[in-house]
Amino acid sequence: MSAQRPIAITMGDAAGIGPEIVAMAFLQSPEWLAGCFVAGDLACMRRAAAVVEPRVPLAIAELDGIEAVLRAPPRCIPVMQIGKPLEPLPAWGEVAAAAGAKAAECVTWAARAALQGGLSAVVTAPLHKEALAAAGVPYPGHTELLQAEAAAHAGVAVEDMPVRMMLANEELRTVLVSIHVSLRAALAAVTHDNVLQTLRIAHAALLGALGRPPRLAVAGVNPHAGEGGLFGREEIEVVNPAIAAARGEGLDVHGAFAPDTVFMRARRGEFDAVIAMYHDQGLIPVKYLGVEKGVNVTLGLPLVRTSPDHGTAFDIAGTGRADPASLIEAVRMARALARSA
Amino acid sequence: MSAQRPIAITMGDAAGIGPEIVAMAFLQSPEWLAGCFVAGDLACMRRAAAVVEPRVPLAIAELDGIEAVLRAPPRCIPVMQIGKPLEPLPAWGEVAAAAGAKAAECVTWAARAALQGGLSAVVTAPLHKEALAAAGVPYPGHTELLQAEAAAHAGVAVEDMPVRMMLANEELRTVLVSIHVSLRAALAAVTHDNVLQTLRIAHAALLGALGRPPRLAVAGVNPHAGEGGLFGREEIEVVNPAIAAARGEGLDVHGAFAPDTVFMRARRGEFDAVIAMYHDQGLIPVKYLGVEKGVNVTLGLPLVRTSPDHGTAFDIAGTGRADPASLIEAVRMARALARSA
Numbered sequence: 001m002s003a004q005r006p007i008a009i010t011m012g013d014a015a016g017i018g019p020e021i022v023a024m025a026f027l028q029s030p031e032w033l034a035g036c037f038v039a040g041d042l043a044c045m046r047r048a049a050a051v052v053e054p055r056v057p058l059a060i061a062e063l064d065g066i067e068a069v070l071r072a073p074p075r076c077i078p079v080m081q082i083g084k085p086l087e088p089l090p091a092w093g094e095v096a097a098a099a100g101a102k103a104a105e106c107v108t109w110a111a112r113a114a115l116q117g118g119l120s121a122v123v124t125a126p127l128h129k130e131a132l133a134a135a136g137v138p139y140p141g142h143t144e145l146l147q148a149e150a151a152a153h154a155g156v157a158v159e160d161m162p163v164r165m166m167l168a169n170e171e172l173r174t175v176l177v178s179i180h181v182s183l184r185a186a187l188a189a190v191t192h193d194n195v196l197q198t199l200r201i202a203h204a205a206l207l208g209a210l211g212r213p214p215r216l217a218v219a220g221v222n223p224h225a226g227e228g229g230l231f232g233r234e235e236i237e238v239v240n241p242a243i244a245a246a247r248g249e250g251l252d253v254h255g256a257f258a259p260d261t262v263f264m265r266a267r268r269g270e271f272d273a274v275i276a277m278y279h280d281q282g283l284i285p286v287k288y289l290g291v292e293k294g295v296n297v298t299l300g301l302p303l304v305r306t307s308p309d310h311g312t313a314f315d316i317a318g319t320g321r322a323d324p325a326s327l328i329e330a331v332r333m334a335r336a337l338a339r340s341a
Numbered sequence: 342m343s344a345q346r347p348i349a350i351t352m353g354d355a356a357g358i359g360p361e362i363v364a365m366a367f368l369q370s371p372e373w374l375a376g377c378f379v380a381g382d383l384a385c386m387r388r389a390a391a392v393v394e395p396r397v398p399l400a401i402a403e404l405d406g407i408e409a410v411l412r413a414p415p416r417c418i419p420v421m422q423i424g425k426p427l428e429p430l431p432a433w434g435e436v437a438a439a440a441g442a443k444a445a446e447c448v449t450w451a452a453r454a455a456l457q458g459g460l461s462a463v464v465t466a467p468l469h470k471e472a473l474a475a476a477g478v479p480y481p482g483h484t485e486l487l488q489a490e491a492a493a494h495a496g497v498a499v500e501d502m503p504v505r506m507m508l509a510n511e512e513l514r515t516v517l518v519s520i521h522v523s524l525r526a527a528l529a530a531v532t533h534d535n536v537l538q539t540l541r542i543a544h545a546a547l548l549g550a551l552g553r554p555p556r557l558a559v560a561g562v563n564p565h566a567g568e569g570g571l572f573g574r575e576e577i578e579v580v581n582p583a584i585a586a587a588r589g590e591g592l593d594v595h596g597a598f599a600p601d602t603v604f605m606r607a608r609r610g611e612f613d614a615v616i617a618m619y620h621d622q623g624l625i626p627v628k629y630l631g632v633e634k635g636v637n638v639t640l641g642l643p644l645v646r647t648s649p650d651h652g653t654a655f656d657i658a659g660t661g662r663a664d665p666a667s668l669i670e671a672v673r674m675a676r677a678l679a680r681s682a
Binding site for chain 2: 179180181182183184185186187221222223224226227230231232233234259260261263264267278279280281283284285287288289290
């Protein structure tokens with residue numbers, strides 16, 4: 001682990017719970033955070049450290065370069081100041097354009113550092129979509145920003161840098177064909193190319209992470225995977241041919257299976273991941289046992305990116321009540337993915 | 342409990358695991374099976390008892406009437422012979438028209454006995470759809486048969502006897518707007534009337550079972566319940582107005598909520614049941630922790646009907662390897678629902 005390059009944790013929206021869950025993670029799990037630093041704002045992280053432990057807050061160690069994290073003293077939060085200091089600090093729980101702009105600036109900086117080879121992974125604390133929009137950031141969220149940076153770095157169009165979201169916890173990994181579209185639009189997005197591309201992306205990412213070809217299960221679109229065409233024909237016409245094509249490329253893919261039991265089967269160890277045909281099909285089982293340990297992973301990028309599976313929680317920001325568990329899991333998963341990358 | 346009317350357990354398809362899980366349930370959980378009897382075939386149940394415990398099989402006690410179950414000796418399987426004996430007994434694991442016909446005959450008998458007030462509940466062991474079809478039974482499964490019997494008994498059209506499927510385990514209840522249709526057709530079935538009717542049926546059934554008005558949560562159709570119309574408008578145009586109408590009738594209904602977290606919230610106790618907009622939305626979370634304890638309940642009928650949440654498992658029928666846990670849970674739930682009916 002000591003030979004690994006550092007991991008940047010972007011602090012997220014300064015008015016949300018991002019800074020304080022990052023500070024909590026350094027306080028509670030220093031062993032997991034070794035080699036990590038915050039790409040953020042010094043004053044913002046100082047405020048967060050004081051929220052988390054008012055009597056003896058963790059010290060903030062300002063880094064003058066990425067490699068300086070390796071020389072950071074113990075029991076501190078190593079922070080790289082990205083751009084100008086954020087002054088004044090935004091009020092907790094309020095949408096602020098300045099916070100949105102700073103959050104985007106930190107992610108952009110971390111993406112470029114990772115693409116240039118200076119980081120082993122990027123872990124992103126939550127940002128706020130309205131604050132991004134208020135700042136005029138031309139991306140609705142992390143994924144699109146990272147995708148654009150990666151495409152620019154590779155000199156290709158954004159369409160040629162396809163990504164997929166993986167949601168994972170300790171017992172289940174699920175990779176989604178589509179995410180934030182209506183269920184009707186998600187049905188239309190179940191095309192041969194989209195399913196095959198999802199399989200290729202999932203295979204490549206998990207091959208690295210597991211060190212062996214992953215056993216992938218594909219959930220059907222319809223109840224009982226269509227029961228031979230009785231309840232829908234997407235499996236026969238689209239999903240099964242895409243599975244056959246992926247098998248032709250040597251991928252270890254199985255299905256399409258009845259959606260209502262395939263996640264339980266994967267949880268019991270029969271498969272390494274389930275390809276879900278739409279957002280809720282995959283996210284309902286991952287979140288069912290609790291959102292605390294869920295981690296969001298962006299697959300398909302030429303960098304490792306993970307994030308906690310929750311938002312900025314403006315309603316409790318600044319109170320110290322936020323739970324850093326998902327962020328800590330995101331760091332653990334980033335480390336596992338980076339080790340194999 | 343002693344004052345309750347008996348519960349009939351229909352033995353299901355004689356070639357499947359139905360008879361042996363029933364025999365196992367009487368062997369393993371006599372305390373839960375007290376007051377229950379099998380509506381089935383004597384020879385078939387004798388064969389099943391010998392599969393389950395070859396050395397000292399439970400005795401079969403033939404009943405000459407429903408009330409005779411109350412005088413049945415301990416450590417036996419009380420069986421009412423429905424119609425003529427099934428001769429010859431069908432081979433395990435093979436589709437047989439005679440087995441399909443007998444299974445339907447047993448369910449029809451139990452439905453009529455329950456509708457006439459002679460039973461407190463009907464628990465149905467699994468039948469096989471192909472065997473039903475081979476026997477010329479005009480219904481694809483239990484639900485449609487029971488619905489037709491109940492409508493005939495009430496003197497109304499089948500359309501005026503609407504039913505809904507509830508799947509439940511120890512920690513989650515979910516009631517489905519639609520079941521065995523394609524996801525595309527399920528989307529079309531999310532209408533104001535169907536959602537409102539589901540809410541009314543769920544409310545009435547759970548009011549009885551819980552002894553208080555149930556707290557019902559409604560899952561959205563789209564990711565994040567449409568996020569204010571960004572990812573689909575079904576919540577705004579259909580689901581939320583149906584919820585408002587149900588509230589206007591005094592029902593304690595909440596939502597529409599993001600589908601990916603509402604089941605977790607209900608599991609933690611925030612709601613008594615979740616109304617799911619389509620089959621897999623509701624069944625993925627119920628089955629995620631394992632199908633052993635899942636129970637299927639038909640709501641809306643003027644009788645209590647539960648069943649285990651699995652099929653005939655022809656591949657292991659006759660081996661004694663089937664698990665009676667879901668059937669035993671179905672008996673427990675039938676008793677709880679009947680107590681309040």
